[in-house]
């Protein structure tokens with residue numbers, strides 16, 4: 001990726017609200033000008049007060065000017081801040097939407113290559129860190145820098161020696177500041193890296209809490225977690241200790257403008273070069289520089305955090321994308337054809353997990369993919385849903401290469417249910433409704449019924465309205481799978497892929513769900529990946545896949561006679577089932593016997 005200046009990138013993000021941002025700066029400048037009026041007013045009042053006439057009207061008029069200046073300052077600062085906040089939040093909204101959209105259009109591999117901690121850090125924290133400086137920097141930094149400049153120019157116009165004296169502390173403060181800033185960039189980069197690491201480790205810890213508990217690894221013994229937290233604390237403390245002297249020195253010298261202006265003013269007054277009111281005016285002006293300069297120094301840190309936020313967001317925005325056609329194609333046949341498909345997750349030829357796969361799923365047929373673990377079954381399913389692009393060959397639906405379809409059209413054609421079923425943090429009804437957001441409530445309930453969900457959902461206190469997060473804790477893996485199947489049923493696409501979609505379901509419910517799926521997918525092109533071969537024995541064709549290659553295909557009967565691998569798989573499946581039935585019999589016997597004994 002070409003290295004671009006972060007400010008340039010930020011300005012490109014800010015395109016939609018350039019007008020508002022320009023207006024915000026303009027109003028900030030008016031506010032600064034307003035803020036300057038009281039200085040002028042106080043000077044005139046002192047002058048008037050010290051003069052012989054002591055005109056009350058004059059004093060009153062300048063008091064009015066002071067008040068007007070103050071009102072202008074507050075009013076325009078307020079308007080400027082409102083505009084800059086609107087701009088900042090619009091930019092954040094745009095950035096978040098764009099990054100989320102990017103993740104949708106990037107190949108799944110590119111997204112999964114980033115850790116959840118890193119993504120969360122960028123999309124939530126880093127992008128958020130752009131807001132405060134952006135919203136406050138425009139009005140505040142412009143006024144904090146502009147006001148001292150105006151004040152110093154005025155001081156020079158009163159007397160060039162007073163101008164110079166007011167700046168006397170700047171070089172003195174610049175020395176410790178330069179020392180402190182010498183390692184700032186390097187240290188800040190290391191801080192961000194350490195921050196990223198600690199974030200990723202925390203997310204990993206929370207996500208894997210079940211495993212941590214299973215292996216009795218308490219927070220203390222979870223070495224990776226504690227190491228990350230402790231080393232982050234040590235790093236930040238060491239950094240703080242290495243800079244606090246120089247930064248405190250800077251912050252104490254910089255505002256001491258009186259150090260120069262007071263002796264210079266007294267000397268100029270004694271020598272008769274400046275009148276008393278001019279000295280007083282200069283001293284008031286010199287005091288006015290202090291606050292803004294201090295605030296401007298504090299923005300250094302915020303600018304850096306904004307730089308990182310912008311750079312990280314930009315990195316996501318430049319992730320590679322699946323190429324996508326805009327124009328929807330007319331498709332009225334729903335057969336799927338894989339033509340000489342090869343695929344490697346890494347892009348390297350040596351890592352091919354699919355090798356020259358050609359198979360066809362005729363429209364309305366039921367195809368099952370079986371084979372040893374790691375053979376590439378799920379990979380085929382993911383490629384049809386275009387989570388990745390094939391490395392070689394092509395996949396067609398209704399005669400059209402899926403790369404020529406907009407992703408939204410492909411999503412309208414294909415439903416994909418896996419064994420990892422994610423429930424969103426909304427009600428169960430809404431989770432199912434996601435299959436087809438425009439579906440009526442009755443349709444959602446009917447889908448839930450068809451997927452055998454009703455019985456366990458009605459058991460929940462709030463039924464279909466139970467929040468999935470709350471329900472998730474009470475739902476078994478099989479129940480979550482049934483919700484995902486209901487979502488698929490509601491989506492009602494012509495092509496359905498089920499990848500171990502009922503693996504967690506108990507045999508009794510599995511039979512019911514299978515029945516429901518088969519009747520609901522009648523006429524649809526159905527691809528099922530299953531380890532329990534009994535569930536796919538009636539498939540129109542069973543494709544046996546091993547080590548990324550098709551070993552054989554045909555109906556169950558055929559395969560049992562001609563495919564050794566399938567025969568072995570079937571026999572071990574039947575053996576396992578007999579064993580399971582026997583152990584169930586034992587249990588049943590045990591329970592019956594217990595009852596008898598009682």
Ligand SMILES: Nc1ncnc2c1ncn2[C@@H]1O[C@H](COP(=O)(O)OP(=O)(O)OP(=O)(O)O)[C@@H](O)[C@H]1O
Nearest residue numbers: 109112345346353372373374375376377378379380
């Ligand atoms: N995201 C990934 N990145 C890299 N390699 C992967 C990825 N997912 C799967 N693989 C590898 O690709 C190969 C095929 O995996 P796949 O999940 O398609 O097999 P499978 O037949 O579905 O296995 P199972 O029956 O165990 O689910 C395996 O060697 C696996 O390690």
